[in-house]
Amino acid sequence: MVKKELPGRELNPGDRVRVDEDGLSVEGTAMKSEGSSLVIKLDNGYNIGISRERIKKITILGRAKQEREKKVEVKQRKDLPRIRILHTGGTIASRVDYRTGAVKAQYSPDEILKLFPELKQIARIESEQLLQLMSEDMEFSHYNVIARAVAKAFDEGVTGVILTHGTDTMHYTSAALSFMLPLKGPLILVGSQRSSDRPSSDAFFNLMSAVLFITRNPGFKGVAIAMHRSMNDDDCWVIPGLNARKMHTSRRDAFRPVNRMPLAIVNPIKRKVKIIPNEANPPEKLTLFRDVKVGLLKSHPHLLPEELNAYKGFDGLVIEATGLGHLPIHPTDRATEKHKEIFRLIKELSSKMPVAIASQTIYGRINMNVYSSGRELLDAGVLGNLTDMTPETAFIKMAWLLSNYPVEKVRELYGKNLVGEISGRSLPEEFLI
């Protein structure tokens, strides 16, 4: 075979192309690609890299247009409820810049209303960019920035606040804000699993659902997440912020309520909102996070004492135990010294800092009374018995308590229900909704 010039060099970013290699044909938009791979953005929003060596044929289906931003001044009706959208970054507030391949945020009210013109029929939209980061990079200090901005928005008289957020850690943030914020109205977190400029984007559907929930339920003084309920564009649900969890890497309906029912089902096309009665229980005063050191350790077979040692200088620790709240702490024929050492370390850590148990099963309630492993942990002063928080909410609660209370008070408050994070009853239908 004659060596030829590597293909794809003739493409401009933004060109619509079809690329053929052996037995595979890919259609999408060319991205800026400088290496040995040609990067194509598929219509589902994902990027695919195709080795230039293996490309058989490239068909240009359309050339990239020179993008001209038209500045449109959008008129808004003064009689509608005011909703402030606060942006933190992530997929929802983004569109792809085909020239660089980078994701670019858009956040002016005009830009939002240009993308989603239906919004202006039901609310007066204001917006502000607070942060610009992917949610995996979110830190405790970012929660403080968000909480202050939300409090300010309500002080300025808005009916509700929408927070756009990357989905990866959105449930950690919603839990944090639930502990921090004395709300005067609804605070709804919204994300999307596909960027807003993709035809398959879930951004509008989720945003519209949040707006509808706020306008129909302005008396709800709590934190919640509005996201797709199923793979279809049928409806969204509004999930309590303390009991939400991202349960799938990529599906639009990845967010599920854990150990709780959703707060509402919203159909943004038919503009229907079905409220499931539930009372929010917000705190009385604004509190913030400090830069505390809190660990999250997941137990597993063949756990090693070194894994616990890492937390000796920490302020607190949440352990994702197995089942009802068990850890490998019994001497067995094959692990006698190791398991004894693990138990000794847990006792030592627990004497120095609050150590709490959550379950890696995700669903269900901790009960350390049933088996000896749990009872021995209780005797060692380990916290969390009879709680039904997700490990993520447990971690956030521990960090928030340590940010605001002395250690003995943290031990006292950890197992108590403060803002709705612990429920005394479990309903059969709350499993795997």
Next chain:
Amino acid sequence: MVKKELPGRELNPGDRVRVDEDGLSVEGTAMKSEGSSLVIKLDNGYNIGISRERIKKITILGRAKQEREKKVEVKQRKDLPRIRILHTGGTIASRVDYRTGAVKAQYSPDEILKLFPELKQIARIESEQLLQLMSEDMEFSHYNVIARAVAKAFDEGVTGVILTHGTDTMHYTSAALSFMLPLKGPLILVGSQRSSDRPSSDAFFNLMSAVLFITRNPGFKGVAIAMHRSMNDDDCWVIPGLNARKMHTSRRDAFRPVNRMPLAIVNPIKRKVKIIPNEANPPEKLTLFRDVKVGLLKSHPHLLPEELNAYKGFDGLVIEATGLGHLPIHPTDRATEKHKEIFRLIKELSSKMPVAIASQTIYGRINMNVYSSGRELLDAGVLGNLTDMTPETAFIKMAWLLSNYPVEKVRELYGKNLVGEISGRSLPEEFLI
């Protein structure tokens, strides 16, 4: 109020009692209780401790009988398929000894058939106690004991093997055995969420389902878990051992298939087995685990470099990242140095040992091509892109590979499908079944 003798001293362990305190009436079986609390075992299998100070009235409903073990020799039919039950401990193989409060194992074939006489109509049951431990105490070396005993059973001509196992880590064990064992027939793990002598126990239902699956599907050469499919005693399902997960702390239907369909639905009352076609892909030779050091780290907001430092002397590491496979590695306005340091540590660890990514969403597939956080991890040599293993199976695979291959081979094999642990396709119906 006149100080009176603390109540409950007149009870013998095993007595049937009703205990009244203010507004609460509890009925159950008295346990050995020496402290300030009277311990009552409720009919649902849970123990409750009632402070003797608060007891108003004790009514003895029946005295404990002197237990006499009748040695019954059970006749078994020689023409039925041979099934060997191997016991490792846990709730299923246990009953409560009311004299000590301890859980006691029972494992002779006669004892099993006395408890579950229906079994002898469909199979010849043999049994053997391998281990006696709660599953949270299970170590890699225990997997070797089990694998050798299963291999021996098939060498001795049994049709199938049932492994009774505590539920907490049953899915880790089923994954380990899937990598280790070249099977000649079905190996079904069975647990229970209530001990076998409780009226509400799920032990028989699950055990009977495993026996039926083996007798109807003796050509299945794989590892699976048989447990309740719903809260009702309607049916059990048989879940592939590489794709099972305990998803609830206490429900009988806690075990769910993740990213896969179940292998069968079994109704043990009607003795119906509905097979869902699926091929097991067992390994060709028996391999064992070594005492390798493998960490399992769950990422979280405000992750600290110290949490990664702990793994410097390890042989391998699996990180439960967020979403599609992301970690806090970007410099942000508030965490610039910390996130840079985390990325530096991940690169350093990844240069010394295999480091792989799984997702804390549990369901879905890792895709590190989509966002820059994932692409930077790939550039750092992090493994696991495009895999769809649970974090637990990912952890077990890493430990098994490190036990059997040099590091460079581990890096090569980690992302390849070896025994069915990675699937190339995802079905919409595989989410939250």
